[in-house]
Amino acid sequence: MSELTGKVAIVTGAAGNLGRAVCQTLAARGASIALLGRHAEALEATRAGLGESAAFPVDLVDPRGLEQTVAAVRARFGRIDILANIAGGFAMGPPLHQTSDQDWDRMMDLNARSVFNACRAVIPHLLAAGGGRIVNIAARAALKGQGHMAPYCAAKAVVIRLTESLADEHRDDAININCILPGTLDTPENRAAMPDADHSRWVGTDALADVVLFLVSDASRAISGAAIPVYGRS
Amino acid sequence: MPPIMIALPGALRQARKRGHAWRGLSLLRPALLGLSLLAPLPAPAQPPLDESTTELLVAAVIAATEVDLYNARCRSDQSGRRTDNLNKLLASKFRLTVLKVQDDLFPEKSYRRAQTRLQEEFLARLKAAGGCPGAKEAGMPAELGDRYQALMREIERLP
Numbered sequence: 403m404s405e406l407t408g409k410v411a412i413v414t415g416a417a418g419n420l421g422r423a424v425c426q427t428l429a430a431r432g433a434s435i436a437l438l439g440r441h442a443e444a445l446e447a448t449r450a451g452l453g454e455s456a457a458f459p460v461d462l463v464d465p466r467g468l469e470q471t472v473a474a475v476r477a478r479f480g481r482i483d484i485l486a487n488i489a490g491g492f493a494m495g496p497p498l499h500q501t502s503d504q505d506w507d508r509m510m511d512l513n514a515r516s517v518f519n520a521c522r523a524v525i526p527h528l529l530a531a532g533g534g535r536i537v538n539i540a541a542r543a544a545l546k547g548q549g550h551m552a553p554y555c556a557a558k559a560v561v562i563r564l565t566e567s568l569a570d571e572h573r574d575d576a577i578n579i580n581c582i583l584p585g586t587l588d589t590p591e592n593r594a595a596m597p598d599a600d601h602s603r604w605v606g607t608d609a610l611a612d613v614v615l616f617l618v619s620d621a622s623r624a625i626s627g628a629a630i631p632v633y634g635r636s
Numbered sequence: 637m638p639p640i641m642i643a644l645p646g647a648l649r650q651a652r653k654r655g656h657a658w659r660g661l662s663l664l665r666p667a668l669l670g671l672s673l674l675a676p677l678p679a680p681a682q683p684p685l686d687e688s689t690t691e692l693l694v695a696a697v698i699a700a701t702e703v704d705l706y707n708a709r710c711r712s713d714q715s716g717r718r719t720d721n722l723n724k725l726l727a728s729k730f731r732l733t734v735l736k737v738q739d740d741l742f743p744e745k746s747y748r749r750a751q752t753r754l755q756e757e758f759l760a761r762l763k764a765a766g767g768c769p770g771a772k773e774a775g776m777p778a779e780l781g782d783r784y785q786a787l788m789r790e791i792e793r794l795p
Contacts, residue, residue, distance in 0.1 A: 407708075407714050480715070481715065481720075531720055532724025533724070533727065533733065574727060574731045575727055623735045623739075623747070
């Protein structure tokens, strides 16, 4: 049997660059994958070749919709073992004093509220199953604020504190909760935005997906509440 | 006292205004005590397991693993449900996990090596029984299930 055979993983932001890599990596180790994201067609395209999997289009900011979706995942697969909160997004903007409510809310919703909602919806199922794993994606920028990035830095800092608090709440429930702090990811979008950068120093999505794999595997059983830097050589 | 100024500047300013800086500081003590209570407290230590409990937990992990291996091999059921249920019971009763039992209480002191041995031993036993059909004929599924249930009940009965 493969390492994750029989396990069911929910992957949010499944159709994004990192989400696709995580889905493929976990599926290759035998996990069944529930792909969550906003765009049904993109989710279906990501499903191709994944094996046991199903797409669940949902807005992660809508707690009621997410709760129903997680219940649907449970009904479809019979269990939930892993939550990989991959959904998120980055945007630079004006200085903070010129930042609009909409820009602030967008970064918070995309990066922090989505994690809060997903954890809140999934944890009761992990408790019922007797344990599980949650991996959140924070960012290197969560550790130190930077100009023109305040909403993003603040939202990712929320993810770290949320991870620590959850890990503390569930340290005796066999639920391990950790987050990853990626440096710059090597994606087509980042290459287009920074064509002159040394891309070989960035973190590949497959390499980051391997860290997610480690954190959902039995090998990481002694780690919970950690924020793990994955910077490549950047 | 810069840290106090940072924590409760309003209270200190008021005390100074009244010319009772020291009394002001003493007023802050309960607040500081409250702050110290926010620091993480160490989890209460679990009493060490006695020999019979240790043997029981090891036997239960073996029993759960064997039922799950039989179901995976002979019934195409990869759910690992028995191990999950045992995990839940261990977490609620002892703050332990199956992995922790395999790491700490099995002779290998490594969950990977313990799982490998259990799998190899069970598959050898299954082969010796004539594979899945032979094992079924010999009543192995019922025997494994009964043993697992009995050990689960025994753990549930522990104080």
